[in-house]
Amino acid sequence: MKKQLLPNFPPGPLDRYRNLASFDWRKLKLFIEPAEIVEFKNEIVELLKGNPAFHPKKLETLDDVRRDASLQMHEGFYLQEFKYLGMLDNLRKVPAFGEIAVWSNPSVSVKNALNNSMYPSVIRALGTEKHLDLIEKVWQGEHFGCFCLTEIGHGTDTKRMRTRATYDKESKGFIMHTPDFEAAKCWAGLLGQTATHAIVYAQLYTPDGTCHGLHQFVVQIRDVKTMQPLPGITVGDMGPKIGLNGIDNGFLIFNNFHVSRDALLNKNADVNEEGVYVTPFKDANKRFGASLAALSDGRINITNLCNAYLIQGLTIAVRYAAVRKQFGPDGNEIPILEYQTHQHRLLPYLAGAFTFKFFSLHVCLEQHTTFVNNLNGKQREDAVEYGFEMHGISSACKPVISWFMMEALNEFRQACAGHGYLKAAGIGDLRNDADANCTYEGENHVLNQQTSNWLLKFWPQILEGKIIKGPMESIDYLSHGKEILADKFAVDSVEHIIRPEYILRMYKWLVVYLLKSSYEKYERSLKEGNDAFWAKNNNQVYYARSLSVAYLNHYMLHIFLKRINETEDPKVRNVLERLFALYGLFTLERSLGHLYQGGFFVGEKPATLVQDAVLKLCGDLKNDAVSLIDCIAADDFLIKSFMGKSDGKVYEHLQNELMGGEGNMSRPNWWKEVLHWGKQSKL
Known part of the structure; x- marks a missing residue:
């Protein structure tokens, strides 16, 4: 009998919130990833479960860890007969595969990407026919x-x-x-x-x-x-x-x-x-520039991997928050997810995970499709414009998403308090493994500067009234830059400010304002006698760096809203719109200084509305949080945490960890030394 595609979760403490959800989690799950992708991921997980190489084991030395990762790379879904499972026939499987790989073993996911993807793709992109046998030897396991x-x-x-x-x-x-x-x-x-x-x-x-x-x-x-x-x-x-x-x-x-x-x-x-x-x-x-093209592909893929880390951390922190009880009215303890402070610590990052999910699926599909078409000799007619725009997007998205991910993982560790500090909680290892994403494939601040340098060229075009258009639609609104900059804040209620169209309107103004300010500061620096290098270098803090972040956030929200508009279920649409608004306003709040500095916000009311809206959205999403996690979480087999299992039995899993841990219930082998030290200290 074929296994049910989306079976019920095991009963347990999380039922309280699952029963309060405002939407059908299965409908949202299948909206994010169609049935064939869910089935593909389930098949990979079943393969991992059936292979001892992927089962948890105690690894004492660095050599043990290296050997285990190497074995995993060549076992299970990395075997030649299973490799990619026809992923080129359905490119949506590529980011799904990458997500599972991170959840299974982050080190293995990187090793596999380097050996089976990056190395051969660079040879294919920059070599000629005489180099193709090198690719075959990698895929046959003869070369690494x-x-x-x-x-x-x-x-x-x-x-x-x-x-x-x-x-x-x-x-x-x-x-x-x-x-x-x-x-x-x-x-x-x-x-x-x-x-x-x-x-x-x-x-x-x-x-x-x-x-x-x-x-x-x-x-x-x-x-x-x-x-x-x-x-x-x-x-x-x-x-x-x-x-x-x-x-x-x-x-x-x-x-x-x-x-x-x-x-x-x-x-x-x-x-x-x-x-x-x-x-x-x-x-x-x-x-x-052509020789470094492969690095843009890598940065796009990293955004997908960063979101996998973020989802794993969210799964642990949100499910724990729904089970852990502290204080409460009338002597009754309540889950810490009920507290506004805890909602504010977790739920904006949940909104970010959904924003990143839709964005990364979109750009990964676009990039992989272009790559496959190039292999088949089908060059894009807009290849040059596409290359520039994708470079701008990729150089901004890796910094924005990896920084947000690391900020979130650190918050999750602290939000899980003492138990979160245990290695068995999983957050510490997750945070340490994820950290490298801020550095490899380009240091984040330098990448940010590449995006801002590209964007700066559009300000003179805005002043000249030129039409600005990109194949990825990330810059098209700049054609109306002068009109956008004349806009002012014009809402008087939380209900109005959370509308997706208005959030995008505020972000458009912010991008154009930062573009204008960055360009003018750069020009002033040149007139003061600085060369182009120092003029750009001294333009980053407060201006150009913020420009790249705002540009990317607007584009991610633009993609998110396009996907929301494709939903047919009103309940699914409603919860997605709230996630959209929470991420949009949570990140806009960080730019209050620029919004006031440029005159878009005036007086106390705009900032108050933003903050009130963020808190209202957190409260509105509180009862949906567990079911939202259910839509994106890894299978329990891949959740390496006693806190993050789908049954919510946190304390039962912790008891097993504590009672079954090697050495936890025995005296140390150096106990005599302690006694000896005690006798010496009395002399």
């Missing part, structure tokens, strides 16, 4: 690949990388060399212990001594049979980290190491046998 861009002395400033690849006419190949330790490649996942091959970014020199800038090479670094480094290669591990220790991040040093001419990924540039550099790009910056 990694991505080496960052160096000890340089990370985000990629153009300053110092690893060299010098063409040697005599051997018809390249000599890879690391001039000193600061030029060593570092932090590459799988490099430390696992990778046999690496995509290495190096400065390409031709025999005449000319440096042609950063290029990509596929380099074998270990013997595929012995896993020992090849002569001329020094490779090692970065050591224990504060999280994601299942990933063997490593460093790499070349000592005049020879590779063949075919090691160069030569789609965008090549060196012929005589050592002459050839490229179809007249502008070196455009060639360089």
Whole structure:
């Protein structure tokens, strides 16, 4: 008999809130993810449950953790016969797969993304036919690949990388060399212990001594049979980290190491046998930009992964809040979810999770569809405009969502109080593993600046009255920038301010105001004698950084509202509109200074209405919180917390943890030393 797609949850303490929900959780669940995606995720979970490699186990050493992660990467849904399960036939499965991977083991999800996705996709995007067999060998498990861009002395400033690849006419190949330790490649996942091959970014020199800038090479670094480094290669591990220790991040040093001419990924540039550099790009910056295109894909995927972390933390914190009781009127204790302060600590982040969910599904589908079409030779007609806009979106969404996620996870840890500090609560490990998302694939503040630099070019176009339009619809409203900036706050009730259209109207004003202010400050700085570098650098705090955040928040809400308008069930629509309004107003409240500074808000009333609306929405969503979590939560098998199970039996699960924990009920093996110390102290 086929298992029910969405079975009832087990009875327990959470029934109190499930029975109070204003909507049918199954209808919302299937609106977010259609039945075929739910079925796909269920199938993966069943596979994991049936494979011992994915069952919880005690891992005492770093080596244990690494071995476990490696086994998991090659077991279960990572096996060749199951890999991607026809995901290219339904691209909605790609973010679903990524979500399950994070919930199963964050380290494994990253290892899999690097080896099975990023490494082969860069080869496919930047290599030619002669490199395609390298992709097959990865998918057949013969090679393990990694991505080496960052160096000890340089990370985000990629153009300053110092690893060299010098063409040697005599051997018809390249000599890879690391001039000193600061030029060593570092932090590459799988490099430390696992990778046999690496995509290495190096400065390409031709025999005449000319440096042609950063290029990509596929380099074998270990013997595929012995896993020992090849002569001329020094490779090692970065050591224990504060999280994601299942990933063997490593460093790499070349000592005049020879590779063949075919090691160069030569789609965008090549060196012929005589050592002459050839490229179809007249502008070196455009060639360089094309070489980093894979990083935009990575940032889009990271937004989906960040939301998976956020959902996992929310599941633990909200379900615990619905069960944990403290104080109350008439001597009766009440769940802490009933307290306004606790609602305000959790529910805006729940609203954020739904906002991010719809946004990430939208942009991931758009990006994956474009990628697959490119593979099939179907280039977008608006490819250039799409590339610029997607770069702006991806450079803003990773910072906004990863910062929000880390803020939320820290709040969840504290909201779960003492029990939340236990490792078995799961929040600490979740927080430590999630933290890296703020750094890899581009440091957040630098990424933010890339978005603001792109947006600044639109202000002169606004003044000239030009039509501004993007394939992703994230900038179209800027065409009306002058009219938007003339707008003023014009509502007098909470009921009015929570309307989605009005929240978007306020956000449009905020974006245009910050765009104008950032541009004018930049121009003033230039007139004061600063060069463009310092003018942009000194424009970030209060202005350009806030511009990127506001731009992305508006766009996410724009996508969210489009999806809301597709709902047919009025109860589902109602709860989604409340989530929309809560995220919109919660984040707008953080910009009260700009809203007053620019004259959109005047007097006490606007800020009071925003704050009153946030609290009202928290109260209105309180009874729906558990069922909203039910729509997006992981299966119990993947919830590594005694607090977050769907049965709500927090104390029963905690008792099992405490009573069954190794060493919890026995004296330590060093008990005699304590007694000995006590006798000594009395002398």
